[in-house]
Amino acid sequence: MSVSDQLATNVGRLMTPARNGLLGRLRRGIEKEGLRVDGHGAIVATPHPHALGSKLTHPHITTDYSEALLEYITPVYCRPADALSFLGDLLRFSYRHLDGEWIWPASMPSRLQGNDSIPIADYGTSNVGTMKHVYRKGLDARYGRIMQSIAGIHYNVSFPENLWPMLQELEGRQDESLQGYRSGRYFDLIRNFRRNSWLLLYLFGASPALDKSFLGGGENGRAAKLQPLGEQTLQAPYATSLRMSDLGYQNKVQSQLKICFNSLSNYVGTLRHAISTEWPDYRRIGVDVDGEWRQLSANILQIENEYYSDIRPKRVARHDETPTQALEARGVEYIEVRCLDLNPFLPLGIDEPQMRFLDTFLFWCLLSESPWIPDDECDRLDDNRRLVVERGRDPALELQVGDRRMTVKARGQEIIHGMREVAELLDAIEGDDLHVAAIDTLAMRLDDPSLTPSARMLEAMKAHGGEWADFMTDLAKAQAEQWRSTPMDEAREALFAQQIETSHQQQQDIEAEDQVSFAQFIADYFSRAREPRSAA
Template sequence: MSDQLAKNVGQLMAPARKGLLGRLRRGIEKEGLRVDAKGAIVQTSHPHALGSKLTHPHITTDYSEALLEYITPVYCRPADALSFLGDLVRFTYRKLDDEWLWPASMPARLAGNDSIPIADYGTSNIGTMKYVYRKGLDARYGRIMQSIAGIHYNVSLPDDIWPMLQEMEGRQEESLQGFRSTRYFDLIRNFRRNSWLLLYLFGASPALDRSFLGEEGGDDRCDKLKPLGDKTLYAPYATSLRMSDLGYQNKVQEQLKICFNSLSNYVGTLRNAISTEWPGYRRIGVDVDGEWRQLSANILQIENEYYSDIRPKRVARHDETPTQALEARGVEYIEVRCLDLNPFLPLGIDEPQMRFMDTFLLWCLLSESPWIPDEECDRLDDNRRLVVEQGRDPALELQIGDRRVSLRVRGHEIIEGMRKVAELLDTLEGDDLHVAAIAAIAPRLDDPELTPSAQMLRALEAHGGEWADFIADLAKEQAQHWRSTPMDEARAELFSQLVETSHQQQHDIEAEDRLSFGQFLAEYFQRAREPRSAT
C-alpha cells in the first residue's frame, strides 16, 4: 500500500469510528433489450403501459425503441437500490406479454442495421431532438453498436469527506467546490489507469451472435474471433467484447485526448468538440430538404455523444448542458460506464459487486493520482484493449508506468490497497460487507475460470454453443422468476401513478412548444456554447 493511501486511510479511520463521515450514495442505470421467443430484437413500440419514455423518471429507453433503461433513485444502501431495480423489472413483466428482457450486454439476434428501431420520443422539440440525435448516431456509427447494453453505476462520496481531506492536505485556501471537483478528477484519472481490473473481474461478454457483425455474419473484424456454434463467435481469452473495438468505438473522438486532468480541460475540450465541424459528418448533411439527419455536423452532436468508461456528473438544471452544470457547481458524482450485464445475475449486478466497486472508487480517490500525459493516455488504452480481448490469458502482461507486469501481480497490488479501504468503509457502516466482497471476488485473479467471462464460455459449450439460444433461455428463466415473486405494492401503486403522470407531462410539453424545431435547436446550441461561472 502506498504511503499516501496509508496516510489518508489512517487519518479518516478515527472520524469513521465516531460516525463523523457520511455514507456513500449509489444509483443504478440498467439497460436491456426487449426480445421475442426466438431471441430476436422486437419491433414493437415501447409499451404504453410503462409510461412515457420522455418523462418517466425511472423507466425509459436508451438508443432503441427496444432498449429499455431503468434508473433507480439514489440510495445509501446497495440493497435498497437493488430492491427498487427489481421492482421496476417486476412491474415491467406485469405489462409485457410475449416478450422477454435480454440479460446480456451483447445483443440478441439482429437482422441488419434497420432491425434496430430508433426510439421515438414524441412530437415536442425536446423529443424530436432526442430522435434526431439518435438518427445522427446511426449515420455516424450505425445502429448495431447502439444495441449493446450495460450497467451504469453512479456514486457520490460522502459530503463530510471533502472538508476533512481538504484540511488533511492543507488546501483550505481553495473553495470547497473547487477542491471537491479537483479530487473527483484525481479519482477519475486513477480509475482510467486501473479500470482494466474491473473489465477482467466483471466482464461477461466473451462471445456474440454472428448477426452483430452484419447481415452476412462477418467482416474484417471477424479475424479476432473463432466459431463456437454455427451462429456464435467468441475470443478464447476475452472478458468484455462489449468494451472492445467490436463494441463501442469512435475513431473521430480519439483525437479529443480527454484524460481528465482538470475540470476546465474536460469542459473546454467537450465544448470545442460540439462547435468544431468534421468533414465526414458535413457530407452526411444536417437539415437536408426538411429531413433532419443529425443535430449538427460537428465532432460531437451533443456532449453525451462522447464515449468514456467514466464521466464526471452534476444534475443539470433545465437551461443547462451537462458541462455547464459542472462548470457552474462542480462535480457532484461520477458515472461508471464500463460494466457488462452479468447474465447469471437476475439484475445484471449484485451487492458484492457494488461494494467492490465502492471500495475500488474510494481507493482511486485516496491513492496518488498524477496528471496523465498523452503518451500515458495511449498506454492506458492499450492496457484496456489487451484485457478486453485477452484478459484471461495467463501470460498477459500490462504496461504499468515504466514496467511490464502480469495482470495477476498488478491486480493483487491493487487488491491489497483496497483491503484497507474496505476496512474503512466497514468501520463507517458498522459491518464487514466490503471486506467480504473483496474476499469473494479477489480469487478471480488467481483462477480465471472463476470470472463471469469464463463461466459464460463453459455454460455456452454445455448448452450447445449458440450464444443467442443460451441467453434466450436465461431470459425466459429470469422472466419466470420476476413474474412469480411479489413486488412492494406501494411501489406498484407509485409506478402506476408515474405511468399516468408521465404521459400527461409529455402531452403538456408537446402542447407548450411555440418554436419551430430549427429555432429551438439554434437557441439550444447558442446557450450550450456559453460558459458558466462557478457559483
C-alpha cells in the first residue's frame, strides 16, 4: 500500500465515526513567550512584576529563561477560539500592570547590550526555585544568554482518547497494550513531523532579520550569510526563520545525540544517557565551586528539558518524576510543537487559521505511513530544515525528498493535497468547514512567497525605515494600546486577581517547607532521575 493509499484508507475508515460524533475532539493549549522592553526597544532589567504573581507557582504567567522573558500558558481547550480568548485576556491583564514597558512581538530579541544585559530569571530561595535558577546559569555558561533571549510559540496538542482504540482495531493491533500502541503512534507522528516540519518554517517563519546587537557586539562568521538592511539591522533576503537557524538555537554537543524518535524506549534511553554522561568542556566550567553553583551538572544535558528539538513527546509529570519517567510510566499524552515563530503581525503571535492548519498537519502526520528514520535520512532532514530557514523563499531552492529533488512549492503542494483529506475529516468532527478553509488560504503562500510572514516582515521593515528594532518597538506599542483599550472577561479578571495572591502564598509555603540543603536536594534529584520506571 502506498503512502497516499494508506492515508486515504485511514481517512475513509474514520469518516463515518467522525460524522456520527464518535471520534471526539482534539485538545490544544498555547504557550507564548515575549520579552519585556522599554520605549526604545531595549530589553529591561526590572524584576518580573509582583502584580503578575509568583513566576514559580502561577499556572498561567511565568518566565522562560530571563527575568524579562514573559511566558503565558493557556489551559487546554477543544476549540481554538477559546485558547486564543484566554491568551488575549492574559495580555490585557498584564498591560494593566506594566508601567513604561511593552511586550516585544517578535521572536528574535530586541536591542541588547551584550550577554549580561539579559537578566537570568530568579525563582526565590526554595530548593526547586534555586534549581531553576542554577539550570539557567548553566545554560549561560554553556551557550550564552543571548541565544536564550529568543521567544516563540509552543503549541501543545493531544488527540481524542476515543481515536486510539478505534485506530488500533482498524489496524488489527489489539495484541498490543493500548498505552504502548498510543505512544508508538505518537512517535509515528513525530517522525513524519520531522520529515516535513520545513513546511511550517516556510509558511509561518517570521524572523528573516535581526538587530546587530544579537551577534554579541561584532561582525563575525555567524553574520556571513546576512546582508545589511538598516544601520543596525541584518537580514537574509530569502530567509524564513533565523530563529531556527544556526544563528538561533544551536548546540553542537547535543547534535551528537542523534535522536530521530524511532521509539519511546530509544528516546528515553538516549536522554537518560545524556543526563548521566559527563562532557569534558562542561567539567571545566565546574558545578559547585566554593559554594557557587555554576550549573546543575557537568553532563551532556543538565536536565532533560535542555535537549532542544522542534517537537517533543510529553506527559504531565508527577512531583517525584522527571519528564522521561512520566513517559515511561504512562506513555505519551500529547505532543509539543516548538518550531513556531511569533508572527508580529498577529497581536497574539498566532491565530485560528494557523491553529487549524497545525491540527490538520499533525493529524496528517499521524495517519500517513511513517517508517523508522535511519541516521543518513536524519542528516538529510536536518539539511532540508536548514535550507528552508536560510533561503526557503528562493524559487531555485530544492529539497531532498526520499530519492527525489523537489522544489519547496512542488513538495509543499503534495503535502497540502494529502492534508486536504484530513481537513475534511476534522471538519466532519466539528460540523463546519474551517479546517479546509484554513488549508486553502494558507496554501496560497506556496504559490506566492510574498504572502509569507517572513516576506511581509521584510517589506514592512523597508517601508518603515529599515530598522528591525524601531519597527518592532512601534508595533509593540500599537498592540499594547489595543490590549489596554479592550475589556477582559469579568470572570477571568477575578480569577487572575485571585491567582496572583495565591501564587505568592504558594511560593512562601514551598520555601518554608524545605528540609534539606540544596546540594542534598540536587543529589536526591539525580539519583531518582536515573531510575527507570515501569509502564503502567
